[in-house]
Amino acid sequence: MKVLVSDPVADAGMELLREAGHEVETGYDLDGDALLEAVRDVNALIVRSGTEVDRELFEAAPNLVIVGRAGVGVDNIDIDAATDHGVIVANAPQGNIRAAAEHTVAMAFAVARSIPQAHDRLKDGEWAKGDYLGRELNNKTLGIVGLGRVGQEVAKRLDSFGMDLVVFDPYISEERAGQFGAELVDEVHECLERADFATIHTPLLPETEGMIGAEELESLGDGYLVNVARGGLVDEDALAEAVANGPVKGAALDVFAEEPLPADSPLLDVDDIVVTPHLGASTEAAQENVAIDTARQVLAAFNEEPVMSALNAPSMDESAFPRVKPYIDVAETAGRIAAQLLGERISSVEVHYEGEIADEEIDLVTASALKGVFSQLEYEVNAVNAPQLAEDRGIEVTESKTRQTEDFQSLVRVTVEDGDSSMSVEGTLFAGDDPRIVRIDDYRVDARPYGHMLVARNRDEPGVIGLVGTVLGESNVNIAGMFNARETIGGEAITVYNLDGPVPTETLQRLLADDRVIEVTTITLDEA
Numbered sequence: 044m045k046v047l048v049s050d051p052v053a054d055a056g057m058e059l060l061r062e063a064g065h066e067v068e069t070g071y072d073l074d075g076d077a078l079l080e081a082v083r084d085v086n087a088l089i090v091r092s093g094t095e096v097d098r099e100l101f102e103a104a105p106n107l108v109i110v111g112r113a114g115v116g117v118d119n120i121d122i123d124a125a126t127d128h129g130v131i132v133a134n135a136p137q138g139n140i141r142a143a144a145e146h147t148v149a150m151a152f153a154v155a156r157s158i159p160q161a162h163d164r165l166k167d168g169e170w171a172k173g174d175y176l177g178r179e180l181n182n183k184t185l186g187i188v189g190l191g192r193v194g195q196e197v198a199k200r201l202d203s204f205g206m207d208l209v210v211f212d213p214y215i216s217e218e219r220a221g222q223f224g225a226e227l228v229d230e231v232h233e234c235l236e237r238a239d240f241a242t243i244h245t246p247l248l249p250e251t252e253g254m255i256g257a258e259e260l261e262s263l264g265d266g267y268l269v270n271v272a273r274g275g276l277v278d279e280d281a282l283a284e285a286v287a288n289g290p291v292k293g294a295a296l297d298v299f300a301e302e303p304l305p306a307d308s309p310l311l312d313v314d315d316i317v318v319t320p321h322l323g324a325s326t327e328a329a330q331e332n333v334a335i336d337t338a339r340q341v342l343a344a345f346n347e348e349p350v351m352s353a354l355n356a357p358s359m360d361e362s363a364f365p366r367v368k369p370y371i372d373v374a375e376t377a378g379r380i381a382a383q384l385l386g387e388r389i390s391s392v393e394v395h396y397e398g399e400i401a402d403e404e405i406d407l408v409t410a411s412a413l414k415g416v417f418s419q420l421e422y423e424v425n426a427v428n429a430p431q432l433a434e435d436r437g438i439e440v441t442e443s444k445t446r447q448t449e450d451f452q453s454l455v456r457v458t459v460e461d462g463d464s465s466m467s468v469e470g471t472l473f474a475g476d477d478p479r480i481v482r483i484d485d486y487r488v489d490a491r492p493y494g495h496m497l498v499a500r501n502r503d504e505p506g507v508i509g510l511v512g513t514v515l516g517e518s519n520v521n522i523a524g525m526f527n528a529r530e531t532i533g534g535e536a537i538t539v540y541n542l543d544g545p546v547p548t549e550t551l552q553r554l555l556a557d558d559r560v561i562e563v564t565t566i567t568l569d570e571a
């Protein structure tokens with residue numbers, strides 16, 4: 044497989060990919076058409092915050108399986124576009140959070156003690172001791188906006204520096220905040236009003252964009268703002284104004300709405316605004332961590348294993364995967380057969396689980412059943428985009444589970460419906476890993492799902508199987524195996540054939556010309 048790394052990532056990650064036999068190329072200066080050209084034949088793209096991964100890029104990269112973000116923030120990646128194209132987006136949500144938290148603490152001290160300003164003047168030969176009277180963090184209140192992974196690490200560190208902690212985060216509980224010695228408040232304004240130092244740690248989302256504007260800075264008053272999260276969270280013009288002319292005392296920023304920060308940014312003109320060029324994650328340890336984590340996600344995607352930190356695809360516990368994996372294939376096959384047999388547009392899909400499989404995480408199995416159902420569509424469907432596709436088309440998807448089972452250790456049943464008609468297909472595993480289709484509609488069968496198959500519904504009369512054998516034989520289609528099941532003697536029967544090749548359309552027409560044959564459907568699956 045081919046991997047393009049378009050932002051600088053530690054060697055440890057690239058080594059892992061190379062050791063696994065993959066081709067890894069770097070292209071740190073690529074953008075525009077050069078980037079689109081470079082992704083044309085790649086299977087994975089690894090980025091940090093520097094690469095804009097937009098819809099156009101996904102359109103230009105037909106072989107892309109995964110975009111790995113060697114870090115936390117994915118605001119530079121169009122995840123909806125990735126999902127539409129069936130591409131996994133995975134980040135590395137743990138490896139750099141301590142680095143980001145330490146940088147936050149460093150920035151708070153830097154601005155409160157004017158370290159960069161004093162440093163510059165001393166380097167210029169000036170002993171400006173009398174010009175700086177800083178503020179201590181000790182005994183002050185820290186307002187944390189967003190108590191997620193980084194926010195929590197910051198809370199732990201600054202709590203131990205003697206700060207009182209107030210948190211605004213609408214998605215966490217009071218108990219959770221309490222575990223970090225913090226008080227949860229309901230309004231961002233209250234958090235900022237009480238804060239001597241405010242620090243932001245939310246993702247950049249449409250809902251959080253510009254969340255700290257002129258009014259919020261007014262609430263902060265004579266305090267300091269630290270932003271090591273994302274530039275777009277803060278109105279930069281309002282901040283420059285609030286620090287230059289009051290009321291805000293100072294700000295320390297690692298991130299900017301536009302990066303690199305344009306030279307004419309008003310932030311650069313204000314002395315009490317301390318800036319760093321997005322260095323929060325730039326430590327040796329953090330870079331090694333996220334590079335390795337990202338490479339592992341890419342390898343998992345290449346191996347069709349669950350991608351643990353996928354943001355747009357179902358995942359599961361690594362230890363459970365070996366138990367669930369065979370059912371992923373069974374569900375896809377059952378979905379594929381059910382949809383092909385129904386042969387109409389589909390308004391709902393139900394995936395039912397019985398037996399031991401009912402105890403497992405089955406999101407990936409259901410996604411795979413949907414992939415099977417949609418496999419006849421003209422474009423590439425996979426477990427990443429199939430659930431989205433169902434939603435986009437207004438197809439209702441339901442799951443049901445029961446621990447009880449009649450005959451098999453575990454069973455997956457996929458039922459597709461459109462209005463009055465429906466079709467159910469049940470699959471299981473014999474001897475732990477041998478996939479079998481054990482029911483089609485109301486018929487119990489025992490069919491091996493692979494290669495070219497023919498499912499015939501016919502009247503249960505003598506000679507029909509002979510007819511099918513003769514007609515297939517005359518078309519030079521060899522029967523590799525077959526299973527016949529019937530409702531009642533003389534009623535309807537269903538026969539499933541495994542064939543060595545495809546059935547020509549005229550052969551199907553010849554079969555249908557016999558009035559004992561009610562319906563014939565060909566199904567194409569992967570070879571065994």
Ligand SMILES: NC(=O)C1=CN([C@@H]2O[C@H](COP(=O)(O)OP(=O)(O)OC[C@H]3O[C@@H](n4cnc5c(N)ncnc54)[C@H](O)[C@@H]3O)[C@@H](O)[C@H]2O)C=CC1
Nearest residue numbers: 116143189190191192193212214244245246271272323324
């Ligand atoms: N400067 C740098 O190099 C780095 C920056 N980051 C950035 O730091 C930020 C935080 O990262 P993590 O803590 O890992 O993310 P996280 O997802 O663990 O935590 C985010 C927190 O924000 C909260 N939140 C969401 N919407 C909110 C709202 N409207 N108001 C208040 N809180 C809200 C969530 O409930 C969650 O607790 C991200 O923007 C990330 O990209 C992360 C690492 C390095």
Ligand SMILES: O=C(O)C(=O)COP(=O)(O)O
Nearest residue numbers: 091092093114115116324
């Ligand atoms: O992980 C994050 O969210 C970061 O902001 C780090 O960004 P970077 O990988 O240094 O471009």
